[in-house]
Amino acid sequence: MALRIGNSVLDIERGTLRRDGEIVPVRPKTFELLAFLVRNPGRVLSKDELFEAVWPNTIVSEDSLTQCIRDVRRCIGDETQSLVLTVPRRGYMFQAAEAGPPISQPPAAVAAEARRAAEPMVAILPFRVDPADAKAKPLFDGAVEEITNALSYFKTIAVLARHSAFALAEHSAQDISATAGRLGADYVAEGSVESAEDGYSAHVKLTETASGCRVWAQTFAFRTNEIFAFQKIVAQRIATALVANIESAAMRRAPPAPAANVEAYFHILRGIALLRSYGEGVNEEARQHFVKALERDPGSGLAHAYLALADLIIGRYSAAPRAVLDEARDRALHATALSPDEARCHRILAVTLLYRGRDEYDAAEKHFARALDLNPYDADTLAQTGFFQVLQGNGEAGLALLDQAVQLNPMHPAWYYFDRGEALLVLGRYREAAASFSCLPRKNAWHWARLAACHALGGDIDRARACVREGRQLDSALTVEDIVADFHLRRPEDGERLRSGLERAGWDDTGMVGP
Structure with missing residues (x-):
């Protein structure tokens, strides 16, 4: 609790x-x-x-x-x-x-099962770099992300999501082990970087959380354009140190390189960071970075995929014009052709198919499954696959995946609250759904509408009407039909339940709030 x-x-x-x-x-x-x-x-x-x-x-x-x-x-x-x-x-x-x-938090049985499946868990902390080197910080933050992603290919290792690992690093050195233990990390990997004449020297160490014992340490010297080889070998050495003989079994499929050009890679990193943030114009700014990445490296599947995702977000997902949805799908398909073993490309393609409509659900399901097969401990893929299961009417299965994603990424981005709220709403757990939607830091009219329906279906009409007023102030033209259509649910009865909640809350299409 x-x-x-x-x-x-x-x-x-x-x-x-x-x-x-x-x-x-x-x-x-x-x-x-x-x-x-x-x-x-x-x-x-x-x-x-x-x-x-x-x-x-x-x-x-x-x-x-x-x-x-x-x-x-x-x-x-x-x-x-x-x-x-x-x-x-x-x-x-x-x-x-x-x-x-x-x-209410995820059921203990689900959390315990997810934890057993995810052992051992390792947190990859951001590298300490020279603040005078302006390029080192984004370059090695990106390296940590790619090491995290590469480690997930080793299916007997779970990796604490990047967002959580970077928040963990905000603690002082004496607090990291205790905090890592509470987050479920059995091991912590951290490193320090020094600039050399034509590259870098990085010292990386792996420590067991419970005992504080060093499991592995190594120093790497490499040129700047060898950053991708550095990422790959660090992931391999950490995996080898954690699990005996895991390397030969897991490297049957080599992790993809993020981009052939370091400058393009910088733009990809900046764009991804902006997409994960909130603020006026951040998605448009992110899009420009992905465009610049493709100007420098037209063959980057990852840049194509994230450009498709940026267009989808800017267009407001299913509300985007059909031409935008078509272009996002085609670009994401091109991304998977360029990088067929990159899980993020398949995940983003699945998302573009999802918002094109129910006719694309079967294809979306295949690409979500492919993304999970390639990277089974990627928290975002687990969360979005869980959300997709909810839309299919599989509420319990979807919630279990979402709970596993939360466990792997306890310091998750805010959109997890929305997806988990949708699952709880479908399952009829209205108070828990309202609690999840309430955690969204910036609520738009669509969010307030869901909160209103949850409170009304849970019997709290006063709070429901207060939510209606908040939503109406943001968008007085938003109709019940718009809100139900945005639910994307395959089962008609789920949409009708949402409609019933909105009507009880007093969200009528005249723009007035009931008494």
Whole structure:
């Protein structure tokens, strides 16, 4: 179970804290103190009790407790001290009245099965580079992404998703192992880079999380244009260090190179980063980077695939003109022809087919399956395949895949909340669906419509109508028919359930909100 604290969500079991839908890096002692406060709401906790709970058998000063309380308040946005109260000369109290209802998390059986299937798990942290070298940071961030992707080809290894690994790296060195353990990472790979006259020297090491023992370390010297060979060999050496004889079994299919030209690769990296962000014009800017990548390397399947995805996003998926949908599909098909063993190309092709309509679902299913076969531990592929299963009416199977994706990428991007909300809505778990949709950091009218339907179907008409008002302010012309059509569900009864929820919430097509 997770608990809502103001605009934050504390997941005690997973050891994570999210605020406004985004992960908040938390020091281990700060997390332990916050969890203890939340478990004891409405009760004054003495300093001695807090010392015993967080620092057992350890002598620490009151300054340590004061600093930790300050960190707790900062992490949950409690600048006014209305959630964590100071009780003069007595201690501290967590204000229970501000906490929301528990949020159900994935079933334990599903999570346990996903964890068993994913062992051992390794987190690839961003390399430490010379800040004076402007090219080194994006180049080696990209190298980490490609090493993460390449490691996923070894089907007996799970890799913590890049987004989560980079958030993990925000912790200080002494906190990384503890945080990695809470996220389920059995091993941590990290490296440091020094610039040479015509290239780089990189020292990479692999450490076991539980014991802190170094499993493997090696120094590599290479020219800049040899970055792709460096990525491949690091992935192989990590896999070999983790699992005996895995290399010969898994390298039957060699990982694809991302692009033949380093400058083109820089543009691909920048474009992908922009697509993962939020803000005015970021998708259009990302598209320009993919265009520049193709100008430098027309044979890059990955650049073609991401350009197709950018066009699909800019066109607003299924709402895009038919010509845009056709061009995105054709470009994604070209990408798979150029890079037939690149899982991301197949995943993006599946997405373009998905939004062309139900007639393309069979073809989309084949390419989702191909992407998973090529890269079975890619969190984004698992999540989008799960979403596709939901649209097919397979709610339980889809939710299980989405839960596995969340486990592999606990610090996941915000769109996971939308896809998981859709699954829960299809399954009739309306309160959980509403909780998931609520975590979206930026809600458009379509999001508010789903929230309204969930609250109405769950019996909370007042909250449903409040959501209708929010949605109507953003798009007064949005109709019930538009919203139901956007659901893309194969089973008519699922669309009718959404329609019923919208009608109960008072979302009528006149633009007025019911009494």
